Amino acid sequence: GPKVLQIPSHQIIDMGQMVTLNCDPVSNHLYFYWYKQILGQQMEFLVNFYNGKVMEKSKLFKDQFSVERPDGSYFTLKIQPTALEDSAVYFCASSLTGDEQYFGPGTRLTVL
Amino acid sequence: GEQVEQLPSILRVQEGSSASINCSYEDSASNYFPWYKQEPGENPKLIIDIRSNMERKQIQELIVLLDKKAKRFSLHITDTQPGDSAMYFCAASYASSSFSKLVFGQGTSLSVVP
Numbered sequence: 001g002p003k004v005l006q007i008p009s010h011q012i013i014d015m016g017q018m019v020t021l022n023c024d025p026v027s028n029h030l031y032f033y034w035y036k037q038i039l040g041q042q043m044e045f046l047v048n049f050y051n052g053k054v055m056e057k058s059k060l061f062k063d064q065f066s067v068e069r070p071d072g073s074y075f076t077l078k079i080q081p082t083a084l085e086d087s088a089v090y091f092c093a094s095s096l097t098g099d100e101q102y103f104g105p106g107t108r109l110t111v112l
Numbered sequence: 113g114e115q116v117e118q119l120p121s122i123l124r125v126q127e128g129s130s131a132s133i134n135c136s137y138e139d140s141a142s143n144y145f146p147w148y149k150q151e152p153g154e155n156p157k158l159i160i161d162i163r164s165n166m167e168r169k170q171i172q173e174l175i176v177l178l179d180k181k182a183k184r185f186s187l188h189i190t191d192t193q194p195g196d197s198a199m200y201f202c203a204a205s206y207a208s209s210s211f212s213k214l215v216f217g218q219g220t221s222l223s224v225v226p
Contacts, residue, residue, distance in 0.1 A: 044216070045213040045214060099163075
């Protein structure tokens with residue numbers, strides 16, 4: 001199936017520092033998403049992004065979070081500053097139509 | 113509401129038998145219901161989905177049923193194999209205008225034993 005790539009696969013960072021998670025979505029897809037998954041739990045929606053804009057964000061998408069996709073390159077999630085509770089696996093997903101979403105392999109973020 | 117409830121949380125079946133996972137949703141406006149399979153350390157993979165204009169869909173050994181009136185949908189895996197062992201997540205789409213998000217159930221850990 002369609003492949004979404006994420007870089008890095010793991011990131012360990014000290015609390016208070018900034019981190020940027022990178023997603024390379026499927027090339028012709030138009031809708032982009034970030035989800036957060038804590039170990040053993042389900043994925044939870046953070047934000048969706050279309051046509052260069054955030055369309056909807058959840059209450060998990062704190063003020064310290066931001067997303068962008070400059071010039072059609074990586075779709076990024078930036079957390080600045082990080083907090084201990086940000087430790088989780090972050091999945092990027094992309095979709096052509098806004099329905100079928102294809103997930104990347106995730107970035108495991110550990111905040112110390 | 114936006115919750116999706118999924119049961120059971122743990123399911124253990126004998127190889128060759130069927131496995132069934134049930135989900136319910138709250139928002140009658142939901143119109144797209146995918147199922148994802150996630151193996152340890154891997155990304156969730158879309159295995160089958162159903163839209164609200166259908167009641168039943170089958171892809172090989174996977175069958176999904178949708179009851180819109182009851183706001184329930186289910187996944188049935190027939191003739192299970194050890195390779196079917198994984199976490200399974202149901203989801204329902206919630207659309208504000210045309211920008212949908214997926215709300216996931218809590219997951220079912222399926223073990224298929226020989």
